[in-house]
Amino acid sequence: MTYRVIPVEPFDYVVFGGTGDLARRKLLPALFHRFCDGQIPAGCRIIAVSRRAMSDDEFSAAAREALDRYLPEAHRDDAQIDPFLEIVSYVEVDAVSDKGWSDLANVLQSGADKVRAFYLAVGPDLFGEICGRIGAHGLVTPQTRLVVEKPIGKDLESACALNDAIGEVFSERQIFRIDHYLGKETVQNLMALRFGNVLFEPLWNSAHIDHVQITVAESLGVGTRGGYYDTAGAMRDMVQNHILQLLCLVAMEPPDSLDADSVRDEKLKVLKALKPITEDNVDQVTVRGQYKAGASGGDAVKSYIDELGNETSNTETFVALKAEIANWRWAGVPFYLRTGKRLADRISEIVITFKPIPHSIFPKGSGTVHANRLVMRLQPDEGVKQWIMIKDPGPGGMQLKYVPLDMSFSETFDARNPDAYERLLLDVIRGNQTLFMRRDEVEAAWIWTDPILDAWKRAAKAPSAYTAGTWGPSASIALIERDGRTWHEDTV
Ligand code: BG6
Numbered sequence: 341m342t343y344r345v346i347p348v349e350p351f352d353y354v355v356f357g358g359t360g361d362l363a364r365r366k367l368l369p370a371l372f373h374r375f376c377d378g379q380i381p382a383g384c385r386i387i388a389v390s391r392r393a394m395s396d397d398e399f400s401a402a403a404r405e406a407l408d409r410y411l412p413e414a415h416r417d418d419a420q421i422d423p424f425l426e427i428v429s430y431v432e433v434d435a436v437s438d439k440g441w442s443d444l445a446n447v448l449q450s451g452a453d454k455v456r457a458f459y460l461a462v463g464p465d466l467f468g469e470i471c472g473r474i475g476a477h478g479l480v481t482p483q484t485r486l487v488v489e490k491p492i493g494k495d496l497e498s499a500c501a502l503n504d505a506i507g508e509v510f511s512e513r514q515i516f517r518i519d520h521y522l523g524k525e526t527v528q529n530l531m532a533l534r535f536g537n538v539l540f541e542p543l544w545n546s547a548h549i550d551h552v553q554i555t556v557a558e559s560l561g562v563g564t565r566g567g568y569y570d571t572a573g574a575m576r577d578m579v580q581n582h583i584l585q586l587l588c589l590v591a592m593e594p595p596d597s598l599d600a601d602s603v604r605d606e607k608l609k610v611l612k613a614l615k616p617i618t619e620d621n622v623d624q625v626t627v628r629g630q631y632k633a634g635a636s637g638g639d640a641v642k643s644y645i646d647e648l649g650n651e652t653s654n655t656e657t658f659v660a661l662k663a664e665i666a667n668w669r670w671a672g673v674p675f676y677l678r679t680g681k682r683l684a685d686r687i688s689e690i691v692i693t694f695k696p697i698p699h700s701i702f703p704k705g706s707g708t709v710h711a712n713r714l715v716m717r718l719q720p721d722e723g724v725k726q727w728i729m730i731k732d733p734g735p736g737g738m739q740l741k742y743v744p745l746d747m748s749f750s751e752t753f754d755a756r757n758p759d760a761y762e763r764l765l766l767d768v769i770r771g772n773q774t775l776f777m778r779r780d781e782v783e784a785a786w787i788w789t790d791p792i793l794d795a796w797k798r799a800a801k802a803p804s805a806y807t808a809g810t811w812g813p814s815a816s817i818a819l820i821e822r823d824g825r826t827w828h829e830d831t832v
Pocket of ligand 1: 520
């Protein structure tokens with residue numbers, strides 16, 4: 341693999357929520373990898389911020405523990421941990437009072453001309469308050485950027501309010517709304533496949549594509565995140581952002597370049613062209629589910645309700661739906677979207693099923709001619725499979741066989757597959773917004789999602805139960821089978 345390390349300018353990364361789960365699980369390990377690859381130049385600082393009273397040494401010990409825990413040993417260069425921790429420091433700051441802000445300002449003063457990124461790894465209820473204080477303490481320099489994590493709101497109204505609040509301090513050019521799915525290798529590969537080859541684009545439309553499936557299945561339950569998750573559910577947690585972003589990349593027109601606005605303009609058009617799902621058709625085209633007790637990886641696991649400790653919760657942990665895009669390219673091509681927790685396996689993939697051949701020249705008994713499929717696997721085993729028909733080798737006449745042309749990235753490229761955050765954290769420093777969501781995209785996604793959530797709320801129906809460790813409620817199978825199709829499995 342040709343592995344390029346693109347240099348960046350010295351920077352200060354200020355991570356609010358620096359002692360939290362995201363920082364320990366994702367941000368510190370990602371920055372550590374970039375450090376080991378020589379991409380963090382001398383003079384950079386990572387400044388963790390939270391309201392907990394902690395010395396630099398105590399934070400350093402916590403950071404070391406996080407690296408130990410979340411980096412697989414095979415990918416951990418232990419000799420680099422001490423030098424990495426030297427660039428990491430800690431400042432105690434209270435997001436909701438003035439406590440600690442002048443300390444932070446003092447620390448940052450010595451780096452006033454560097455690129456400065458504020459990463460808000462905190463709940464969205466704190467975004468406005470933190471941004472206000474960043475502004476009031478004069479911490480925004482021309483080279484400053486803001487990174488915010490999803491969820492951006494819980495509906496259109498709250499998303500607009502959040503965007504307004506952060507927009508009072510930062511210009512749109514400075515705001516990086518992260519959707520870590522856009523940093524995944526296969527997701528970026530989707531653009532390489534579509535726009536780096538002539539093979540696919542002529543077929544990439546309703547004349548040749550029968551339907552598209554996007555599945556993001558997780559085998560884990562909500563675990564300790566129940567407090568947040570119960571206020572969100574699978575629709576807000578996964579569909580409104582990650583899955584719609586994947587759909588946009590599949591469905592968008594070719595942008596004229598990879599420039600941030602060229603790509604985001606095209607994605608926005610897709611979001612605006614999504615056919616509304618309302619009370620009138622919500623029952624036919626959507627399925628909500630919630631897991632009950634079952635088994636995962638051979639172990640008995642609790643129901644969502646028991647994990648949460650609230651037996652009245654009607655929050656969905658599974659969604660399947662049929663989306664449609666009302667434009668020339670996609671009219672009549674269903675996009676079946678599916679995501680859930682505690683499903684049978686952890687598999688995320690985009691499956692493009694082409695139309696069947698118009699006429700078969702093969703005699704009876706040659707075997708079924710299956711439609712071509714292009715399967716882009718996001719995880720695990722990132723890669724691309726193009727399913728095609730071939731002749732089964734050997735004597736016995738013309739026997740057809742459906743086989744995958746299989747490109748597994750891990751087997752083809754002898755390199756570690758970088759985590760999405762590694763790419764995205766450094767894109768912020770480079771000022772490259774291509775893989776980040778613009779304000780109008782987030783709002784357009786809510787404009788489509790809100791009526792579905794409203795229709796569910798009005799219907800007040802409990803989500804369909806599914807056993808943990810299965811593929812979700814049977815209604816989701818019926819959803820696609822009603823149209824004479826099935827969810828893709830990695831076999832014929
Ligand atoms: C997050 C969601 O954005 O994505 C989680 O909040 C989900 O609920 C996670 O588990 C999935 O990310 P990944 O990269 O593990 O597929």
